[in-house]
């Protein structure tokens with residue numbers, strides 16, 4: 001374990017004490033220790049636990065006892081050495097949820113004991129934030145480097161101080177691992193907004209991994225007919241158990257199967273939720289002949305190609321749409337989807353959970369092909 005000097009934070013002494021929580025059913029009970037312990041990628045293939053002093057929350061911040069952080073593709077691809085652009089050491093992890101245990105005195109809409117999930121940490125004052133097009137402030141969020149040398153936002157930390165505006169309430173009926181799906185689901189809400197799905201449209205989702213099945217469930221919640229295409233048997237089985245029409249890409253050619261299922265009409269919209277050149281090609285072939293829309297949801301390393309000439313885009317009036325990330329309204333929309341059980345995520349979590357001490361094993365598990373989300377339990 002590595003100890004570092006206390007991080008700078010808001011003015012000390014501003015926090016509002018929670019009072020006694022012991023009489024509440026969802027009581028936190030615990031008093032935060034003076035240190036926070038967190039998972040760090042120190043180099044390719046190596047995750048370990050470090051600790052540093054735990055700061056007090058500033059007036060507009062809250063202290064969170066973090067309960068779970070799910071391992072995103074972004075994180076395990078860095079662990080695999082495929083996606084190292086963010087550098088090391090990185091206190092990564094961003095799909096996290098926990099319980100509010102202390103609030104700064106200007107925090108109005110969070111109470112101690114609330115379960116919250118973390119949205120993106122933004123400055124709230126730059127041009128991008130004001131216009132709702134993403135924070136461009138490098139001093140904050142995942143691009144920042146802390147004074148003690150870490151990149152990342154300390155997703156795999158047992159305790160963390162967060163800006164209150166980046167915390168969104170999730171009902172207690174959901175486990176912390178389920179609540180942590182707010183972030184990936186927010187990116188889905190952003191993508192569906194860009195794709196402009198409408199009720200009664202036929203949407204094909206290629207890939208029944210975590211992001212594919214989040215997209216599929218959210219599109220269904222919008223009133224679409226959703227067809228899922230997948231190659232792996234365990235993912236086909238899960239997609240079917242969630243009630244979707246599923247094309248088994250091993251036994252049928254997905255594009256012609258979509259044509260058959262839609263009486264040759266094709267899909268109004270296709271969501272490519274797997275990073276593969278073949279999927280990119282299938283999407284072009286299964287979108288309806290005129291005015292089809294295709295959303296590219298996944299990133300792959302090395303980058304998959306799309307081969308299409310611009311005449312085809314022109315004559316078919318195709319829309320090729322990219323998406324990545326989300327803005328604050330998408331996090332609230334995602335929280336609504338979870339809180340209203342419109343999207344169910346319990347089956348998107350792998351059964352094996354890992355305590356923080358076993359974070360290296362958790363990464364190894366997450367990086368195995370065909371896995372759904374692996375959860376690191378932080379408390």
Ligand SMILES: [Zn+2]
Nearest residue numbers: 072095183184
């Ligand atoms: Zn993620």
Ligand SMILES: [Zn+2]
Nearest residue numbers: 123126129135
């Ligand atoms: Zn900003």
